Amino acid sequence: MxxxxxxxxxxxxxxxxxxxxxxxxxxxxxxxxxxxxxxxxxxxxxxxxxxxxxxxxxxxxxxxxxxxxxxxxxxxxxxxxxxxxxxxxxxxxxxxxxxxxxxxxxxxxxxxxxxxxxxxxxxxxxxxxxxxxxxxxxxxxxxxxxxxxxxxxxxxxxxxxxxxxxxxxxKGLLVLDCRSIGTPGHAAHIKNENNAIFNAIEDLQWFNSFEFPKTSEVLGKVKMTISQINAGKQHNVVPEACDFVVDVRVTDAYTNKEVLKIIEENTKCKVKARSMRLNxxxxxxxxxxxxxxxxxxxxxxxxxxxxxxxxxxxxxxxxxxxxxxxxxxxxxxxxxxxxxxxxxxxxxxxxxxx
Missing domain, CATH: 3.40.630.10 (Zn peptidases)
Structure with missing residues (x-):
């Protein structure tokens, strides 16, 4: 033709x-x-x-x-x-x-x-x-x-x-819905030592700084990006939870399952992957x-x-x-x-x- x-x-x-x-x-x-x-x-x-x-x-x-x-x-x-x-x-x-x-x-x-x-x-x-x-x-x-x-x-x-x-x-994709839990309370009372927002900060810093040990020859490093965050509904209420979303671009050096396991082992928040099939x-x-x-x-x-x-x-x-x-x-x-x-x-x- x-x-x-x-x-x-x-x-x-x-x-x-x-x-x-x-x-x-x-x-x-x-x-x-x-x-x-x-x-x-x-x-x-x-x-x-x-x-x-x-x-x-x-x-x-x-x-x-x-x-x-x-x-x-x-x-x-x-x-x-x-x-x-x-x-x-x-x-x-x-x-x-x-x-x-x-x-x-x-x-x-x-x-x-x-x-x-x-x-x-x-x-x-x-x-x-x-x-x-x-x-x-x-x-x-x-x-x-x-x-x-x-x-x-x-x-x-x-x-x-x-x-x-x-x-x-x-690169593959993992979209993670993460939730850090705290104790809700009135903002005017004694300092809340279990503030969900502060609990999230530690995990947010880990996501921002952690580097996966293995590097792909073609795709480079696994990349994690915090793309959304939400907590609280009123100025005078300490929220019970802080929710955030992490976009993870996975290389051929890892499976999605392996990446998720490493994340769960290194964070305190609850982590749920929206899908495991986008390898x-x-x-x-x-x-x-x-x-x-x-x-x-x-x-x-x-x-x-x-x-x-x-x-x-x-x-x-x-x-x-x-x-x-x-x-x-x-x-x-x-x-x-x-x-x-x-x-x-x-x-x-x-x-x-x-």
Whole structure:
């Protein structure tokens, strides 16, 4: 299939996706657009909730399988937009619109790559494409809900904006709800020696200063950030509790479970993790897909941002057109040429192993 035709079809689809609201858990209309796009290439597909997926025409269960995945949900536009976030426009090679960069460019490029390989026989790998929902909210009805329906996956390419460089590792995420307990009382009475706020300070200082012993070669150190705090309702009442939230970015040097255990052993507050399933992920630099990319001049790095890689148990590579620094920004955009180059590079990288 001619790449030029794929370029045109990808950009047409991205225009339609931008013009269609698809906040997390509200992706039914963009799922329908993706269905129609696949029908245009005579690709057989399955829709599971708002996830649309397909396998290559000559799927062979005796062969290993590659998953190509990206998401079609978006965050809500922030208040600094000066343009209509749902009005796709190309100005000076920039395609503007909500979700254009994160992750519409990667999604439409991967769909085009799948269409390129769909009817090819005698591939060394099977290929599965999954356009999934609820990535931005880490929801329960996204990729993680689909894995039980997909063939066994040997490795995955997750489409996110990486400037088409190879993110061979990604930090995981633990969000911790912490509560320091004290004795409530009247502020006018004798000094309360069990003030929940002061009890929290000791743990807050520990979170701020502690460094985990192991450092990842690719991702560096585990990072803990205190992001929210709340205590008290009246000026004259010592509160019974001080609640705070800690954002923990976990490297591949630890599992989420190991990190949580270290935190519990070193703090006095009650700690509850909102989820344990958003683990760090990685792929060996020696993996054939990584080596294929390096051979085409791509560089490797570790990504601090979370994606659907977190729910995969197989080796995975984050790779896609666009720039992560534009994600969730006002007046989001992607360069049209980035999409075209993205499709071409995806195809060349996969041709290196197929």
């Amino acid at each position: 001619k790449n030029k035709n794929l370029h045109t079809k990808a950009i047409e689809l991205l225009f339609n996706l931008i013009a269609t609201q698809s906040f997390s858990s509200e992706e039914d209309k963009t799922a329908a657009l993706i269905e129609q796009w696949l029908k245009g290439f005579d690709i057989l597909f399955t829709r599971t909730n708002n996830n649309v997926w397909a396998i290559n025409k000559y799927f062979d269960s005796s062969k290993p399988t590659i998953l190509l995945n990206s998401h079609h949900d978006t965050v809500k536009p922030n208040g600094d937009y000066t343009r209509d976030p749902f009005k796709p426009e190309i100005i000076n090679n920039k395609l503007y619109g909500l979700g254009s960069n994160d992750a519409g460019g990667a999604l439409t490029s991967l769909l085009s790559t799948f269409a390129h390989f769909y009817e090819k026989e005698d591939l060394a790998y099977n290929i599965v494409i999954a356009a999934t929902a609820e990535e931005e909210s880490s929801g329960q009805m996204g990729l993680n809900s689909l894995l039980i329906d997909l063939p066994e996956i040997d490795f995955a390419i997750v489409g996110e904006p990486t400037l088409m460089q190879l993110a061979i590792a990604e 760090s992920s990685s792929i060996s630099i020696d993996h054939p897909i990584v080596q294929s990319g390096i051979g085409l001049g791509r560089t490797t790095y570790g990504s601090p941002t979370l994606s659907d890689q977190a729910v995969l148990s197989c080796p995975s590579l984050k790779l896609g057109p666009g720039d992560s620094t534009r994600s969730h920004s006002a007046d989001e955009f992607i360069y049209v040429d980035e999409i075209k180059r993205g499709i071409d590079l995806y195809i060349k990288i996969l041709e290196g192993i197929l």
